[in-house]
Amino acid sequence: MKITSILVSQPAPAVPDKSPYAEFVTRNKLNIEFRPFIKVVGVSAREFRSQRVDILAHTAVIFTSRTTIDNFFRICDECRVTVPEDMKYLCMTEAIALYLQKYIVYRKRKIFFGKGSVADMMDIVVKHKEERFLVAVSEPHKPEMFKAFDKAKIKYDKVVLARTVCNDAIKELDLKKFGVLAFYSPAEIASLVESFDSSIYGGCKIAAFGTATAKAAIDAGMEVSVLAPTKECPSMVMALDNYIKRFNKGEAIDTEYITASIREASELNEQLLAKAKVVAKKKKSSSVKKSASATVSASATTTKTPAKAK
Numbered sequence: 001m002k003i004t005s006i007l008v009s010q011p012a013p014a015v016p017d018k019s020p021y022a023e024f025v026t027r028n029k030l031n032i033e034f035r036p037f038i039k040v041v042g043v044s045a046r047e048f049r050s051q052r053v054d055i056l057a058h059t060a061v062i063f064t065s066r067t068t069i070d071n072f073f074r075i076c077d078e079c080r081v082t083v084p085e086d087m088k089y090l091c092m093t094e095a096i097a098l099y100l101q102k103y104i105v106y107r108k109r110k111i112f113f114g115k116g117s118v119a120d121m122m123d124i125v126v127k128h129k130e131e132r133f134l135v136a137v138s139e140p141h142k143p144e145m146f147k148a149f150d151k152a153k154i155k156y157d158k159v160v161l162a163r164t165v166c167n168d169a170i171k172e173l174d175l176k177k178f179g180v181l182a183f184y185s186p187a188e189i190a191s192l193v194e195s196f197d198s199s200i201y202g203g204c205k206i207a208a209f210g211t212a213t214a215k216a217a218i219d220a221g222m223e224v225s226v227l228a229p230t231k232e233c234p235s236m237v238m239a240l241d242n243y244i245k246r247f248n249k250g251e252a253i254d255t256e257y258i259t260a261s262i263r264e265a266s267e268l269n270e271q272l273l274a275k276a277k278v279v280a281k282k283k284k285s286s287s288v289k290k291s292a293s294a295t296v297s298a299s300a301t302t303t304k305t306p307a308k309a310k
Helices: 020-028 045-050 066-078 094-102 118-127 144-151 168-172 186-195 211-219 236-248 256-302
Strands: 005-008 031-034 038-042 060-063 088-091 111-113 133-139 156-166 180-183 205-209 224-228
Touching: 020 031, 020 236, 038 066, 038 186, 045 066, 060 066, 066 094, 066 133, 066 156, 088 094, 088 118, 094 111, 118 144, 133 144, 156 186, 168 186, 180 186, 180 224, 180 236, 186 211, 205 211, 205 236, 211 224, 211 256, 224 236, 224 256
Parallel strands: 005 031, 005 180, 060 088, 060 133, 088 111, 133 156, 180 205, 205 224
Antiparallel strands: 038 156
């Protein structure tokens, strides 16, 4: 049986004709439906207070997404917290950092950003290790950054400002009419499992964006048939296009690369954590040596030479 329809767990594009899926769907004569499986809801002021986090006790805030920025300043407004002008902001990417312009005057000397990886963020944090960090996150979130912070003995507090919850509207979907279900995050996989019995989606082909999403699907007992990004297919559209063409021609498709990719990603995360720990040790050792040297120098300066007897 050929694949003739796919479901993408994302909001429908604002301009359908300019969507990367437009040409792909026309070329393969497919039916496509966009339906977000999750939605992000900001925490209430009451829930924020229950976390017992004092924003003003921190000198730097780390943002991992635009959503956390929106909810951080919303909470500050609702709780009547005035963020000091000398507060520093560290962001996972430049795009997230630029989004801060919506709320503050953008000053490069107070805003720092990485390239999206934990290693990049660790390099920035270590350079500002004297700060007291507040890490703003959505729930659920990836634990890698916090593992790296703990190993590097970075002083920080975590505050949950938003939660990803199941979109109840998906429960009306007839999943059996779709040949492929495309997911972009582990939270979407969790929403699928929460909303449907496995007998309903069991016969569907699963496409996953990112190894974390693929692992979540496999852990839930699903068989992942498509993975993106890869060297050959750097986007979900390209990966789906390649898979559906081959599947509809009846070609045998080896999915062993998916398991290998998940394993490699896990090993890479362990390597990054080990690197962060080594960097932290070197910084600490250097700091201890400088402190010891300063102490000896100060001691030598203050020691008085005994007066000669007359």
